Amino acid sequence: MKRNKWAAGLAGAMILTSVLSACGNGGTTEGGNSAEGGKVTLNVWGMGEEAKSLPKIAEQFEKDNPNIKINVQALPWSSAHDKLLTAVASKKGPDVVQMGTTWIPEFAAAGALMDLTPMAANYPEIKEDNFYPGSILTTKYEDKTVGVPWYIDTRVLYYRTDLLKEVGYNEAPKTWDELQDAAAKLTQRGKGKYGISIDPKEQSLAFMFARQNGSKLIDDKTPLFDQPEFVEAVDYLNSFYKNGSAPKDLGIDAIQGLSGDGVVPMFISGPWMVKLINDQAPDLKGKWATAVLPKKENNISSLGGANLSVFQYTEHKEEAMKFLAYMSKPETQLKWLELTQSMPSTKKAWEDPALQQDPHYKVIGEQMKASEPMPMIKPFEEIAQTYLKSFERIYRGQAEVKPELDAFNKQAQSILNK
Known part of the structure; x- marks a missing residue:
């Protein structure tokens, strides 16, 4: 993952205050209460320009899960790392968070990312066999699985x-x-x-x-x-x-x-x-x-790209896992490709004609078979x-x-x- 220098100053502080107050204690619900009309609000932090398309991709999830509302905070890459550190220190932050692959060791070591292993068997969409081996390596820290591959890139x-x-x-x-x-x-x-x-x-x-x-x-x-x-x-x-x-x-x-x-x-x-x-x-x-x-x-x-992780301090683990499973469906990833030009992480999505018939994307899919993350x-x-x-x-x-x-x-x- 590449990207950017830190943003600073009063504007950054105001944004941070806004984000954290919106997120509450590891996942609030509408109106700031723990429940309102039985509907849970999942707070999702996404990074960069592509995150601005997350609300659109979440529409079908909300239709399929009418008791869950997705609240997206799109953070600039330039300030996202600092805001995540603040969230870890306060134990107040998102329910689901986009993680650049190179950030995983740092935040996993800090205990900020939930180990998905105990719950993964209930969500076949996130089975490791569904993804390229190289991208699975980016989700591991010590003996834990702390993320699911979301989108990938290679050179x-x-x-x-x-x-x-x-x-x-x-x-x-x-x-x-x-x-x-x-x-x-x-x-x-x-x-x-x-x-x-x-x-x-x-x-x-x-x-x-x-x-x-x-x-x-x-x-x-x-x-x-x-x-x-x-x-x-x-x-x-x-x-x-x-x-x-x-x-x-x-x-x-x-x-x-x-x-x-x-x-x-x-x-x-x-x-x-x-x-x-x-x-x-x-x-x-x-x-x-x-x-x-x-x-x-x-x-x-x-191999680079981004993963989706569950914030350790969320109060809505099941709902967060449902969202990760939804984002891992091949059809969801192909819709994400259409919206943002981000390459899918699931091998099944790469069988789609939109990728197989494009000579450039076909080459990228071939290179993915010989791609590994940095240590x-x-x-x-x-x-x-x-x-x-x-x-x-x-x-x-x-x-x-x-x-x-x-x-x-x-x-x-x-x-x-x-």
């Missing part, structure tokens, strides 16, 4: 088919060597032309490539970032900068790079780019495609941010890869030892 290769053909590639590069070769040939088109965008601020990129090279990243509490598998992956990524195949500071976004004469005709990104390219660059129709990532030992991609440990976010600083010293400051990663590994060990 695939986007590329200009016409420009790749001009340099001898009728298909997307399938291996690390081919990706490097194609990028170098695309760069040779002339001054101001590049082969691929390697986003230096995408923290999952190096860890993803390292896994493709056989790295375990972390073994129990021992970081492996100074080992050959990780070092070779970072050296590989840095090679695109060193030979000029990837720009460092081009000042244009991925769609601008893909458009026109294709200043940067390849990049790695998530499912949201499909709609953005179609909407913002209609002139590219028929000239671009997606592909699963090129492989070394494997082609593992990163589900509380300190991983800090480790990832520390890596980005090390990588900047490598690609921008020309620091030697191995010594820099030796130093990074020691920092990671200190973080794990806290």
